[in-house]
Amino acid sequence: MSILLLMVRTRTFDPATALTHAVELFASKGYSETSMEDIVKATGVSRYGLYGTFGNKRELFEQALDRYADSMGKQAFLRLLEPEASLDHIRRIFEGRVDDMCCEGATKGCLFIHTAMELAPRDDDLKDVLQKFMRRMSKLFSIGLESAKEKGEVRKDLDVTAAGELLTSTMFGLVVLGRTGFDRKTLNNIVENTLRAMR
Amino acid sequence: MSILLLMVRTRTFDPATALTHAVELFASKGYSETSMEDIVKATGVSRYGLYGTFGNKRELFEQALDRYADSMGKQAFLRLLEPEASLDHIRRIFEGRVDDMCCEGATKGCLFIHTAMELAPRDDDLKDVLQKFMRRMSKLFSIGLESAKEKGEVRKDLDVTAAGELLTSTMFGLVVLGRTGFDRKTLNNIVENTLRAMR
DNA sequence: ACCATAACAGAATGAGTATTCTGTTATTTT
DNA sequence: AAAATAACAGAATACTCATTCTGTTATGGT
Known part of the structure; x- marks a missing residue:
């Protein structure tokens, strides 16, 4: 028994x-x-x-x-690991996020931002976990950018590590603006201008 | 009486x-x-x-x-209205924010982000107020960029309106990263790469 | 079929919260 | 000096919340 x-x-x-x-x-x-x-x-x-x-x-x-981190990865980010990843993959990730923020009741938010703002300052463990996820996100952007670079889609001298961190930061900025009611056009414009800087 | x-x-x-x-x-x-x-x-x-x-x-x-919005304006942003405003003014605004996020107990946060994440979705009045502040912030960035453009510090074809919105978004992204423990060097790097894209 | 017990629904607990109420104190006017 | 009352300190209220407790139900092992 x-x-x-x-x-x-x-x-x-x-x-x-x-x-x-x-x-x-x-x-x-x-x-x-x-x-x-x-x-x-x-x-x-x-x-x-x-x-x-x-x-x-x-x-x-x-x-x-x-x-949340896992599903974000599977839904969008892991595709950046494929060798055929291009700037367009990155663009689509951002556009998907913009859609989440702008359509319907716009009730979708961002667990990363909530964690950073609410919990990270008083919960070191959670802060470490969050930082790990954000580093991973930056890394995946970097890898995608490297593939894009090999395709000649971004300039040769781009520091993909720094650019990956910039894209991670941009992702959060977009969500904050989306939550305060900025429209899809404005947000997509930010995305486009950010990506343009990589070329 | x-x-x-x-x-x-x-x-x-x-x-x-x-x-x-x-x-x-x-x-x-x-x-x-x-x-x-x-x-x-x-x-x-x-x-x-x-x-x-x-x-x-x-x-x-x-x-x-x-x-908060008022003091942010007086402390840093209103100087962007002066005709001698340059890219360096903008850089200093960002660096000040990075310092806020990185030094000492790093207890400083961002009332705009808190409002956007916590309150805006369930308080339309507050959402409108917040949006007004963010538009003003973007506008001030745009005006500063226009002055910088006249000095030849940014490229002639830069859409300063879009760029102002991008800088606003970047400001929030930085704070989120700062709250999760990214160091000053990383954050300043993001600032530098964002500004470089304006040139 | 019956027992043991994990899973269940929801009541109870205890702590924390925003807001109001109460009795006290200090200051202007008379 | 006395009266009137705004400002005060903190108790009281009503509510919400996370968590635990209680009695009930359903199911695997016997």
Whole structure:
């Protein structure tokens, strides 16, 4: 008889989809403004389930941050690793983000910015995790730029490391402007002018 | 006998300095994370004084935002209106911001970003106010760039309106990176590469 | 079929919050 | 000096929140 594996009643929710909902809420409203009650309602999962599966709000947030970074990577950034990555790949990443910020209820936000502004100053662990993600993001931009350089799409003397960090920074600036209601045209213009500087 | 002007006991605090403290707290921690209790402690002003003078937390925040924008303007941005404004003026504005983010306890934040992320999505009035400030900021950058263009410091075909918006966006990106612990060198590098694109 | 117990729903707890209320103090006017 | 009352300090209120507790339900092992 196995004690550890005993599970007399099966779980009625999928932790992965629950986490997806949590990511959406946190990305939209940030940490403090998202209550566990909000998450209970959005996921349909009981407090018991949430606490049992994710620990507490802080730990749930950290897992949401992991997931967020992961899905951002898979959705868009990892394609920058392919040798055929071009400036257009980078442009599309930005345009996708602009669309997120401008269309419909524009409820999408940015978990990275929320973490940086709300939590990083008082939670060193989270700050380190966040910094790691941002460095990775910058690195992926750099790699994409290097491929673009080989294609002759960006100037030969471009410091791709510095440019990658600049693009990461631009990404956040865009979101902040998007949240305050700047329109798609303005945001895409910023993207275009930023990319133009690489050529 | 004047009823309206009757003030039997003189106020023991200066609303202006109280507001300064509130600005610092809100800029550092944002709206939700700053309690009225925090402000009472930081200012030494009683609840009575705060509510009597500023209304409520929401109104106090709005006044803090006004003040913040105002002092940002006076400190740095208004100099861009002078005809002798140059690219170096713009550089210094950014470097000042980088210093704010990197030195000492790095408790300084950005009231604009906090407002955009926390409040703008659920407070249209505040969103409009914020957008107005951001447009003004972009405009001031544009004017400075125009002066720089006349000096031959930036290329003749630069769209200063678009470039002003880009610089505004860059300002926010920098703060987000600064909050997650990126060092002064990286941030100044981003500034330098952004400015270089104007030439 | 029955037991043991994990998963559940939601009530209870305790801490923190914004705001209002209360009794006190200080200052102008009479 | 006394009266009137604005400013004060801090208690009281009403609410929200994260977390824990409680009683119920469903299911795997016997």
